[in-house]
Amino acid sequence: MQALSTLISIEKDSSQPVYLQIANQLMLFIKEGNLQAGHRLPSTRQMADWLQVHRKTVVQAYDELLAQGWLESRTGSGTFVAKHLPEIHPRSLLNGSSSHFNPAHTAGFEFEPTPHLDRPAIWSKHKYHLDDGFPDSRLAPLEELARAYRTQLLTGNPYERLGYGDTMGALWLRKVLADYLNDTRGLKVTPENVLITRGTVMGLYLSCTAFVNPGDTVVVGELNYNGANMSFLQRGANLLKIPVDENGIVVEELAAICRKQKVRMVYVTSHHFYPTTTALRADRRIELLRLAEQYGFIIFEDDYDYDFHYLSKPLLPLASADKAGMVIYCGSFTKTISPAFRVGYVVASENVIRHLAMLRRIVDRQGDILLENAIAELLQNGIIHRYLRKAVRTYRQRRDVFCELLKTHLSEYVQFQVPVGGMAVWTHFDAAINLNTLTQKAIQHELYFSTGYRNEAGKPMLNATRLGFASSTPEELECCVEILRKLLKA
Incomplete structure (x- = not known):
């Protein structure tokens, strides 16, 4: 024990109290097997003498380990390493040599690599x-949003505004958002058709998990948003790519695939095709909806930048003409305001939204209710409309x-x-x-x-x-x- 005490390092200038430094290092000796169960520790006076600290400091250290169950005190006999601890074979030697294995860098268990997820995130700090x-956050209505957020933070019933909320998202935002989407995108939805997410990526991930099984066929454009491809591959889908031309995905190729095999989902950015920015031509839109109804596949429509169209009025989304309930429509305020504001939405049939809401609960109990209500206020007051213009x-x-x-x-x-x-x-x-x-x-x-x-x-x-x-x-x-x-x- 005296030899071990020489390995205890005390930093007088550390923010951590000295007694905790001693307790933590003794705990490490026990964990590494250098102090076995039943081993008798020196008296507090003797340990204090070895470490050149006050005896009360050692008493505090021992008391801490007693409270945590690492030590036990026997009246008249002294303090011992708790006898209920299992036998641990030492992994390091007292001379300071140790294994080169560093669990902070590498786990002790194995797992399968996922090459399809190996994609660097965009995070530029250059001038x-x-x-x-991406949008220019300097144009965003930040002052109005800050005031609305502050109002949500400080007014009303604190139990309600700062507690748990609806897994589907703030009801106020779902109400005004449903009205907004009906007015601007030609949808015919109610708040029950809307699920608030932390962005389009979350909406896509939830939809993949809920409606795509391993081995299901998912069709995307040959050029496509890699983030979507990653979600489908992570789910174990069979990813088929069809050609893309100046009018978007070639729907005739999709029809040929449907005649040969079952398709579960088609991912499309119909308004401004990603990455080429072209719009899906009207006849292809009609045919895509017809094929979905005929063959029973889901259309996941990612409308990532609907509001920014310059030639004429924006083209209405596929969801606005969906009479068979085959489209899951997804958008967000990330591209509208700023990537920092993680508020998106999924629009679909009520039973689909309820199913996604139950799944979302085990991934993320709820979003930022304060931010959702703040955005609802900006939508209701017309501030976002003026900003978009x-x-x-x-x-x-x-x-x-x-x-x-x-x-x-x-x-x-x-x-x-x-x-x-x-x-x-x-x-x-x-x-x-x-x-x-x-x-x-x-x-x-x-x-x-x-x-x-x-x-x-x-x-x-x-x-x-x-x-x-x-x-x-x-x-x-x-x-x-x-x-x-x-x-x-x-």
Whole structure:
């Protein structure tokens, strides 16, 4: 025991009390088998003398271990390591040598790797960015949202506003959101058709888990949002990809698949197809809904940036024309306001929403009720409507500026179509340009944009990527293009 006491290290300047430092290190000796069950500890006076601390400090340390059950006191005999502890063979030696295994780095158990989840998250802190198509948070109605959130935080019954709420989401938000979707998207829904989530990704994950079984066939575009593909692969689905052209997914290919095998779900971004930003043509929309009704598959409609359409009024979603209850419609305020505000929604038949709500409960009991009610207030008062009108004008201007900059300064290096909506330009680079090398050089000049690899998911590189314009001012876009011009001419 005297030898072990020399291994006890006491840091006088530590924020942790000395008695706890002693107790924790004695506990570690017991856990590692250097102090076995039934071993008698030295008296508090003797231990204090060895450690050069006050006897009361050692008394506190022993009392702490007695309270936790690591030690036991026997009247007239002293203090011992609790005899009920199992025998532990020492894993380290008193001379300080120990195993190189570090459980903080590597677990002691095995698990299967998941290559389909190995996709870096977008998180750019660089001065300039041509991102995946994110909103400019500087335009968001932050002051109004802050006031509404503060109101929710400080007023009303605290038991209700700060307690557990409906798993389906705040009723107020579901009410005003149902009205908003009916007015803007041509839906015919009630609050019972709406589930509030923490974003589209959560809505898709819940839908996959609830309605797709391992081995089920899920059809997506050959070019597709990799986040969706990851959810389907994680569920064990058989992922089939169909061609994509300038009018969206080729629905005729889907029909051919349906004639041969059972399809469980089709994932589609019908309004601004991801990643190319093209809209699904009207005849294909009608045929897709007809096929869903005929063959019984689910359409998961990810309407990630419905509000930002510049050519005309936004195209109504598939869900607005769904007469057979085959569409699960999903959107969020992430692209509307800011990625930091994790509020999304799933719209479907009432029995589907109830089923998803029960599943959501074991994943995330509820969302941020205060934030949900704050957004409900902004929706009800028309603040989000006014913000969206302003944002559409601003983003359209930025789209025009950015496309003109690309045409004027980079026309010999890139090809693109001016998008009718959305917040990014699908851009093809000349085949001689290594996008991976170009992005790394751009980062050295404080400019971030994606290499495009994550759009292909195992397919040969198309040498194309999404260049987001919405989150940058015209002046910032000029700097971005100038950096690219210099790098490409170098």
